[in-house]
Amino acid sequence: MPVGRVTRGTTGTNRLRRNDRYLASLPQLRASPSPLVVDLGYGARAWTTLELAARLRAVTPGVRVLGLEIEPDRVAEALPFAAPGVAFALGGFEVPTAGGERPVLVRAMNVLRQYEEAEVRGAWSRVADRLAPDGLLIDGTCDELGRICSWVDVAEDGPVRFTISLRLAELDSPAVVAERLPKALIHRNVPGERVHDLLVALDTAWTRAAPISVYGPVQRWVAAVEALRDRGVPVLGTRARWRLGELTVPWSVVAP
Secondary structure (H helix, E strand, O other): OOOOOOOOOOOOOOOOHHHHHHHHOOHHHHOOOOOEEEEEOOOOOOHHHHHHHHHHHOOOOOOEEEEEEOOHHHHHHHHHHOEOOEEEEEOOOOOOOHHHOOOOEEEEEOOHHHOOHHHHHHHHHHHHOOOOOOOEEEEEEEOOOOOEEEEEEEEOOEEEEEEEEEOOOOOOOHHHHHHHOOHHHHOOOOOOOHHHHHHHHHHHHHHHOHHHHHHOHHHHHHHHHHHHHHOOOOOEOOHHHHOOOEEEEEHHHOOO
């Protein structure tokens, strides 16, 4: 039997575009000419899996994407959209694949948000046991329009990175991501916790960079990220990623 519980399944076209773009940048996608990527818990419609496949093919044409859902009716509705390199099947955190093949990436967006915090580590461990060597689980949350996102990269030995990704146009405060933190962090956004300290520091840096907004929100965001880095926060990535509204830090920066 599939491992997990049926979630609301809320989805929408283009909702996970920010996460798709991030996955397309990961070196795991180039581990082989035909890597396997799993979209775990794609929801009531097949859109997210189909969009993920299209965006990953832009960098790795031979990628294969498998959409897994724990609800049989959702799988049945998605099957007519299957195509070469895109498949759908029944499954949960046990991540069943043809022949037991281990995926290089498993994406689970807006899945664990609907679980209890105490259940997160067990789910991470179960999925990580199914990954290919150096593979990653991406566990995250986003708003309904995909403008406010955050996620955790989880490897075999545990979480390694935390990323915030925001639509910068009309962004009032990066602290808005507090409502869309992954389940492992959303209840930890209180004084005394590392993730709270990071969000306060980011919000402060964004406020202080307000004069730069005359050059646009992208330049303001880059300035805020650079200010964090200059304060000693071990910011990862390059300006090319920051310009997309991303901030990635080692998990140790936010670990409860």
